Amino acid sequence: MKFLFSISVLIFLPACSADKTALENIETDVNTDVDADGFHIGEDCDDTNETINPAATEMCDGVDNNCDGVVDENVTIVIYEDSDGDGYGNAASQMDACEVLPGYASNGTDCNDEESKAFPGNLEVCDGVDNDCNGAMDDEDLNLDLNSAFIYYIDLDGDGYGNSETG
Numbered sequence: 001m002k003f004l005f006s007i008s009v010l011i012f013l014p015a016c017s018a019d020k021t022a023l024e025n026i027e028t029d030v031n032t033d034v035d036a037d038g039f040h041i042g043e044d045c046d047d048t049n050e051t052i053n054p055a056a057t058e059m060c061d062g063v064d065n066n067c068d069g070v071v072d073e074n075v076t077i078v079i080y081e082d083s084d085g086d087g088y089g090n091a092a093s094q095m096d097a098c099e100v101l102p103g104y105a106s107n108g109t110d111c112n113d114e115e116s117k118a119f120p121g122n123l124e125v126c127d128g129v130d131n132d133c134n135g136a137m138d139d140e141d142l143n144l145d146l147n148s149a150f151i152y153y154i155d156l157d158g159d160g161y162g163n164s165e166t167g
Contacts (some may be wrong), residue, residue: 043067060098072098080108084116109133 037050045067046052056065059073074094077117080089082105091108092135100106112118117125120133130137155160 019095077106078108079104079106080110083103083113083114084110084112084118086110086119088119089113111135 030042031040032047033044034047035044035050035053036054037044037047037053039047039053041047044053045064047162052063052065052067054067056067058065058068058073058075060072062071064071076098077100078094079097081093082089082090085103087105088110089105089108090110090113093113094108095104097104109120110118111120111130115129117127117129117131118133119131122131122132122133124132124134124139126138128133129136153164155162
């Protein structure tokens, strides 16, 4: 007795044409310009936004607009904390920003950021403060004898002139 054996082998092969199409789509995608800005996916660092591409101008917005790998280069300014609100900031307390923020100034030239009456160019007055930031208190054109600057006289008759004998 002879036995005939028949073996059926089923081999599952992936569809070659489907893999080829997937590869073609990947190649096409790399060369596609999704946002129509003139730069394909392989060149553009954000091909979903037409304003971001290698030819874009860098803007101060926290984004790498020109695809060079650096965010906000050459567009930020240095601002200085202005604790006293006089428009002049503290050089020791600074940061980079896109614009002058509330509580900050565009310069760091304040000599006393705790005194709003002290800033460069201010008029010097006799008040015990270096108002003009020149390093000297109550100095500029005051021509006062500081020994007599704070002597007051009683003005009994209210005419604006005191009696020098009551000082």
